[in-house]
Amino acid sequence: MSSTKEEAPAVRVLGLWASPFVIRVLIALRLKGVEHEVLEEVVGKKSELLLRSNPVHKKIPVLLHHGKPISESLIIVQYIDEVWSSNAPAVLPADPYVRAVERFWAQYIDDKFPRGIRILKGTVDGNKDEIVEQLSTALQLLEEAFLKLSNGKHYFGGDNIGYLDIALGSHVGWVRAVEKIAGVQLLDAAKVPHLVAWADRFCAHPAVMDVLPDADRFVEYSVKYGSFFPTRSSTTK
């Protein structure tokens, strides 16, 4: 059936396939089974719709829900969880304490990984050895957090992918890409075995596999676009 009246879909995402922050939004929508359209931005340009929808930061991702814009990836993920709360699974854990713990680590991840990845890619200046050290420490802490939170199950969220799975998992593609680009090892099975196994499971999950490209595609992107590393949707401090 074709529609004669043009109407924007209820849910649209302004994004770019290589952005971990966009990938978060797409995973959350897929987990919740929310139909959506992705409007792919052109690398290095910003569409009029993007500039109008996120005038403060001018960054992807933006979720447009019936035309109303929501920015900042983790805020969008929470919004999706709250709006489609009756669509299983819940993304945020039910227990307030566990929510607080997951929010803590999600914030920690965004403090450490985007900057570290940029430095290892060579698009931002910094001491690569120091960054490898910092990210390895971060992964060690996250390995410990995984053991506590997953409680012997497959994900940080238990049986299902949850908020912290999305927050960290969205970076896995770039982490593996910069391992190749910079010739370093971060997701090291000898040091963080549970996290390495978790990363494999996460990437193979039906809600993830089609929207999280493998490392080689990120490496190609990096070669092609260099400094146009997709940034998080907030200002850089």
Place this chain on the structure above:
Amino acid sequence: MSSTKEEAPAVRVLGLWASPFVIRVLIALRLKGVEHEVLEEVVGKKSELLLRSNPVHKKIPVLLHHGKPISESLIIVQYIDEVWSSNAPAVLPADPYVRAVERFWAQYIDDKFPRGIRILKGTVDGNKDEIVEQLSTALQLLEEAFLKLSNGKHYFGGDNIGYLDIALGSHVGWVRAVEKIAGVQLLDAAKVPHLVAWADRFCAHPAVMDVLPDADRFVEYSVKYGSFFPTRSSTTK
């Protein structure tokens, strides 16, 4: 009645009176009517309890609830709202879209104000004129956000103090202090009249007035402790 058995109160806050991030937690607890004890840290030192409770960032505030630690001020405020959800008023708005908008601005505030305030205090290097310009722009955007969100009422949260009131209001004391220290004007009634009136109302609110000292006390603190500006409870990027 005196208790012979020593027992830690159910809710304790590791804090420092001059920290805007600690002030957030205290306001939320007071709004919800939650009894609590404040354990004041000594400036420039970190207690064993703090180091043990927040081993990742080693920063205040930490909320201890039945001994379980929660860190990061805005995460704590959400935790308080969720745990004592039946205690009016709700801190987060009920509508998911408004929640997302308030979370967006709260994150924006923590991107702009702490660093700007440190530079105007002179404890961090930076161009003061540029910072005044940036903070003035931020306040202008927040004035516009206030007009939309408050809908003619007293607070960002409407009739009651909400999440965004707490996020921005906690910085008002230091904003007014650095106006004196650096000889600049930020909360300018000619430019952001609604925000100036809101700030006065916020500071006079019963849940706020006893925990948000006036500007002169922050100026004194600044003179006394110099670089020991209370930092947010996350790592600085």
